[in-house]
Every structure is written in structure tokens, then in C-alpha cells.
Amino acid sequence: MTDTTSQAGTGHAPRTVDPDPDFAAQAVAQAALYEEADTDRLGFWARQARELLTWDTDFTQTLDWSGAPFAKWFVGGRLNVAVNCVDRHVEAGDGDRVALHFEGEPGDTRTITYAELAADVRRAANALAALGVQAGDRVAIYLPMIPEAVVAMLACARLGAPHSVVFGGFSADALRSRIEDAEAKVVITCDGSYRRGKPTTLKPAVDAALAKGAPSVTNVLVVRRNGEAVDWTEGRDVWWHDAVGAAGEEHEAQAFDAEHPLYILYTSGTTGKPKGILHTSGGYLAQAAYTTKNVFDLRPERDVYWCTADVGWVTGHSYVVYGPLALGVTQVVYEGTPDTPDKDRWWSLVEKYGVTVLYTAPTAIRTCMKWGEEYPGRHDLSSLRVLGSVGEPINPEAWAWYRRVIGADRTPVVDTWWQTETGAMMISPLPGVTTLKPGSAQVPLPGVAAEVVDDAGEPLGHGQAGYLVLTEPWPSMLRGLWGDPQRYVDTYWSRFPGRYFAGDGAKRDEDGDIWLLGRVDDVMNVSGHRLSTAEIESALVSHPTVAEAAVVGATDETTGQAVVAFVILRGGAQEGPDTVRELREHVGQEIGPIAKPRSIMVVAELPKTRSGKIMRRLLRDVAENRATGDVTTLTDASVMDTIRAGMTRSE
Ligand code: ATP
Ligand code: MG
Numbered sequence: 001m002t003d004t005t006s007q008a009g010t011g012h013a014p015r016t017v018d019p020d021p022d023f024a025a026q027a028v029a030q031a032a033l034y035e036e037a038d039t040d041r042l043g044f045w046a047r048q049a050r051e052l053l054t055w056d057t058d059f060t061q062t063l064d065w066s067g068a069p070f071a072k073w074f075v076g077g078r079l080n081v082a083v084n085c086v087d088r089h090v091e092a093g094d095g096d097r098v099a100l101h102f103e104g105e106p107g108d109t110r111t112i113t114y115a116e117l118a119a120d121v122r123r124a125a126n127a128l129a130a131l132g133v134q135a136g137d138r139v140a141i142y143l144p145m146i147p148e149a150v151v152a153m154l155a156c157a158r159l160g161a162p163h164s165v166v167f168g169g170f171s172a173d174a175l176r177s178r179i180e181d182a183e184a185k186v187v188i189t190c191d192g193s194y195r196r197g198k199p200t201t202l203k204p205a206v207d208a209a210l211a212k213g214a215p216s217v218t219n220v221l222v223v224r225r226n227g228e229a230v231d232w233t234e235g236r237d238v239w240w241h242d243a244v245g246a247a248g249e250e251h252e253a254q255a256f257d258a259e260h261p262l263y264i265l266y267t268s269g270t271t272g273k274p275k276g277i278l279h280t281s282g283g284y285l286a287q288a289a290y291t292t293k294n295v296f297d298l299r300p301e302r303d304v305y306w307c308t309a310d311v312g313w314v315t316g317h318s319y320v321v322y323g324p325l326a327l328g329v330t331q332v333v334y335e336g337t338p339d340t341p342d343k344d345r346w347w348s349l350v351e352k353y354g355v356t357v358l359y360t361a362p363t364a365i366r367t368c369m370k371w372g373e374e375y376p377g378r379h380d381l382s383s384l385r386v387l388g389s390v391g392e393p394i395n396p397e398a399w400a401w402y403r404r405v406i407g408a409d410r411t412p413v414v415d416t417w418w419q420t421e422t423g424a425m426m427i428s429p430l431p432g433v434t435t436l437k438p439g440s441a442q443v444p445l446p447g448v449a450a451e452v453v454d455d456a457g458e459p460l461g462h463g464q465a466g467y468l469v470l471t472e473p474w475p476s477m478l479r480g481l482w483g484d485p486q487r488y489v490d491t492y493w494s495r496f497p498g499r500y501f502a503g504d505g506a507k508r509d510e511d512g513d514i515w516l517l518g519r520v521d522d523v524m525n526v527s528g529h530r531l532s533t534a535e536i537e538s539a540l541v542s543h544p545t546v547a548e549a550a551v552v553g554a555t556d557e558t559t560g561q562a563v564v565a566f567v568i569l570r571g572g573a574q575e576g577p578d579t580v581r582e583l584r585e586h587v588g589q590e591i592g593p594i595a596k597p598r599s600i601m602v603v604a605e606l607p608k609t610r611s612g613k614i615m616r617r618l619l620r621d622v623a624e625n626r627a628t629g630d631v632t633t634l635t636d637a638s639v640m641d642t643i644r645a646g647m648t649r650s651e
Helices: 021-026 032-039 041-052 083-095 116-129 147-159 173-182 203-212 240-246 281-297 314-327 343-352 363-370 396-406 485-493 533-541 579-590 617-623 636-648
Strands: 062-065 074-075 098-103 111-112 139-141 163-165 185-190 219-223 237-239 261-268 276-280 306-307 332-335 356-358 386-389 412-415 449-452 465-470 500-508 514-520 523-524 528-530 546-554 560-569 597-602
Touching: 041 074, 041 281, 074 147, 074 281, 083 116, 083 147, 083 314, 098 116, 111 116, 111 449, 116 147, 116 523, 139 147, 139 396, 147 185, 147 261, 147 314, 147 465, 147 546, 147 597, 163 173, 173 203, 173 261, 173 276, 173 636, 185 203, 219 240, 219 363, 219 533, 237 240, 276 281, 276 386, 281 306, 281 314, 306 343, 306 386, 314 332, 343 396, 363 396, 363 546, 386 396, 386 617, 396 412, 396 533, 523 546, 523 560, 528 533, 533 546, 533 560, 546 617, 560 579, 560 617, 579 597, 617 636
Parallel strands: 098 332, 139 163, 139 185, 163 261, 185 219, 219 237, 306 332, 306 356, 356 386, 386 412, 560 597
Antiparallel strands: 062 074, 098 111, 261 276, 449 465, 465 500, 500 514, 523 528, 546 560
């Protein structure tokens, strides 16, 4: 990571953007939150938990940290998570409010009110109970982005049966290993879905997974989505419409302990083999609701919210299901790809439903930049008020494009840093309060404590790059890794005893704002200089011809490591004889000569996880001429072959 104090790669992005006074005057979040949390952190969280959630039994202690790093939040409190997400809104008189505006890829739509959602969840809970699912039993959910995915998760929560959602694009093997790890009793799936205008299938992967193992599974509940033919195992397979359709609408929800397990979810696998993260009920829901409300400036009676994440990822858990529904917000759920039937599909949805708050990932924003402004330009996006980003550092150039082209240079853009492990957002500006800074996630949210430290764990001064740590426990923190308490301690709490090691590099700038620099595993050391992947990638993306960039360190005889870059050019840009030379010079100017890539390769695609993150470890395998490592969470394994073929040609 470089020693420069100025931020590299900001290109045409403004350095800072002040809150709009009109927005600030109406903002949900107030600066006083910071003060309150600084004065009495636990008192602050207790207030959030009591105000945002409905408890059957109030808690007697906010945090029990005596068994650190195993936390207990809201000790003695009891609640039902599903009741908090649906039933109580109906009881409060908001049953007619739309919970989900569902749009399928082929264009079919369903409008589901809170009252309808509550009835669906109760029926599904009855159906699962009839299959023998009881509190504590695990249920695997392998579904596309259809309303039944939300209903299934909430039905599990209602019964106190932890769910393990497995992304619908994963293979039978990935599914089997996750079912086996959690020893799930029931799998909920569907016949298939739609992708890029074509029907897909999911049930065959479940059949294949169960043929090879997973003996814990007694039943498979199958939603009919696209009518594709399915094989049927009598006695095991049950149609959702039969079971849920026949089930009664009456279901008495039980209150569970605040620490009752809510779900298991595996990380993206960007840095290695996915880890089974365990989340519990009260603290998780409290922080999910608190962050959804304040970071997105949400008022349930006003907003139409849309988070584009799949429920297979933690973002889909916290910011499609639990956070927004706990608040009683209206949201859009879209099944398909952003370019079907054309590259303006997302923007047509924003216009059609009057979306006010949009939450997506940098990879999607860069893809839209690559496609060009004409697609968003076809639609009226004036309903948008807040834009959010999550998943990777957002390059300042992409931030500026997002605000200008999607947000009409008017909306705040919130860059939210968090992880599957943290359960909810941790570092982010508050819209209307924080002066925004493109490229930086900026400040820990009120109630959250983060620091940037050196190898020895000492806090670093401004401009110095080190490791991001969280110095205090937080309500939605993971409670462990499923079935492996020691690995939890070793992975997160041993590098810097007493503090949570996030695995990300970071630095604070002169204003104290935090910049995420990429994963610690990806940091490069060139002639003794530590260089950040995020900074060099942002420098490359700030060049007008570059749409996306991935940078890795490859072993080099003279410099220890050398910077190797992979770039995708923007739509229309041609690779010329001087492209590579020009890009090297550009990085030299933006950051310094030491950061100039040794080689730059123009590619058509980058290897990404299914959640859209660049998998640098695979590019490092290419750059160092090794066989490619674990690719099970890669979107398209053939991307690696294409890159390898090109690499041989250019070197
Ligand atoms: P694995 O842990 O299996 O390697 P993963 O870390 O990609 O997978 P997630 O929990 O989905 O799994 O992602 C969290 C990581 O994503 C963070 O540690 C960070 O590296 C990155 N990240 C998320 N949001 C941001 C952000 N706003 N800015 C920078 N990085 C981010
Ligand atoms: Mg991780």
C-alpha cells in the first residue's frame, strides 16, 4: 500500500460531496446518533433493539461478553423474528402495504401485501412443521429470486429452524457439501427459473446432491416456477403448492431466545474455501433494521426500496429479507439478469415501480458503465433518492458515474463496508449527515468501533496503510463458524487478541476517513513497498478507456513481487498498440512509478465469484503459471481458460 496521502485514481470524481441541505433537513439519520453511541455504546444498542423490534420478553442485559469472543446480546430477551418481519406490521394496520413487487424475468409480476405475506409465511410454517421440522432443525433453501425464497426463509425463522440458503447458481456438489455441513432435514427448491430469456433447472442439482450423500434430508419441498419437467422421488419430494396450499393460515408463533440460531450462511469464497457463518436472532435483526433505516434513509410509508442482491448472499439476507421487512418497507424483487431482454431492464424497473433507494454492487455499476449511458438514459430515474454500494471497494470513477448517471448528480451514494461475518453494515456514511467522499467507506456507523492497525496491532496515523480491525463486539456479529468453534477463534480473534481481524487492508486519510484497500491476502510487496490492489485498480479505471481492472502481485526475481494487471476496456474502446504503454504511464502518474504494472493484459472477462467479486487468487495462479485453484464459487470457469490462452499469446 502506497504512502501517498492524496487518493489515487480519483480521475474525474469530486474529492468530496456535501450533503444537500434539503435532504439533510428531512434525513432519517441525525448526527446526534454518533454522540449518543460514543457516550453510551451499549445503551445506544439497547435503545435501537427496543425501538426497532417487538420483544415478547424484554432483555435484562445488553451484552454478555464474559465468554469472549463468543458474545451474547440482549440476554434474556425473547422474540420471533418472522413476527417482527411481517405479522406485527399487519397488526399495526399496515397489512395493505405492498411488501414485495415481484417481477419475473419473462415479465410476469406479483404484488404481495404484508397481510398476504404474513398468511403465506404462516402456511409455509405449518407445511414445514407437518414435514417434521422443529425448532433447531436445519433447512436448506436452494431457490432463485422468487417470493417463495423470502417466504421459505421467514417460515424457517418462524419455527426457529435455522436456514442455510445456497445460491441457486451453485452446482450439485457445492449444494451437497453445504447440506451435509449443516445436516439439513428438508431442502426447499423449485423446478427451475429463467436466465437470459431461457428456462433453467434447479431440481436436478438437488437430486444429484442427494443421490451422492446428504442422508440427513428426509423431504424436498418443490416450488413450481417455470414448469420444466422434474424427476420425482415418491415419499421424499413434495410440491410446495400441495403442501403449502393445503396448510392452514393459523399458526401460533413461539418466541425464541435472542441467541437462538437464525441461519447459517457460507461466505463468497473469494479468498479460499467458504466458511459457514452462524447468525442468531435478536442482535442480528436489531442491527439489520437499524442500518437499513439509517443508511438508506428509509420511511416505510414513503419509499420503494430495491436491493439487487440474491438471497444466496448475506446482502440478500440482511437487506432483502430481514432489514427491510423488519421495518415494513415496500420493495422490488427481480428474478433475472440486468440485460434481459435488453441492457436497460434494471432502469425500466426503477421507472416502473418508482424505486427511491437502490442498493447494488460495484461490479454491476462497472458493467453498466461499460454498456454505456444510453440504457439508463432511456428511463425516468427521478424517483431515486439514495444509492448504495456493497461488496468491493467502489472505484471513485464508478462512484462518480453512479451518482451522475443514475442519481442525476443529486442523490447521496453510500459505500457500505461489511461482511457475511459482520451480519450488517459496519462502516458507511450516513446520507444527509456525512460529507461524502467517493472511494471511501468513511466512518464506522454509530455504535460500531473500528481501527486501522499495523502488524503489531498498534493504531496507525493518517495515510498509513494497515489492517482493519473491529475493536468492540456488535449486535449482528457472527456467533461462530458452524460446528467449528476453534476455527472461529483462530480466524478472527487470534491475529490481534481481543480484536476482530476482518482480513481487509485499510488506511485512514487526513480527515480520518477509512479507505478499504483490498484483502490482506492480495496485498503486493514490490521492492519493499506495499501496494494496494484497490488503489491501482482505481487508477486504471480512472483512465477513460478502462471499464474494469484487476491487479495481482506475481513473484518476480528482482522486485520480489511485480504488479500484473488485467483490464476490460469500455464499450467501443479498441486495444491499440499503445494502450498498454499509456495505461502504465497513467498508473505511474496517478500513484507513482513503483505502482506501474509489469504487464497489463486486455481481457474480455474477469473471474468473479457468483456474488460478483473479482477472484484475484485465480489471476495470481495465472500470473505465476500455476494450475488454477478452487473454482467452485466462480460464475464461469471457462473465463480462466480464455485468460490463460490470451496470457500465453501476450508474453
Ligand atoms: P471469503 O471470506 O470466503 O473469501 P468474501 O470475503 O468475498 O469471501 P463476503 O462476506 O461476501 O465474502 O464479502 C466480504 C468482503 O467483501 C469484505 O471483507 C471486503 O473485502 C469486501 N467488501 C464488502 N463491502 C465492501 C466495501 N464497501 N468496500 C470495500 N470492500 C468491501
Ligand atoms: Mg471474507
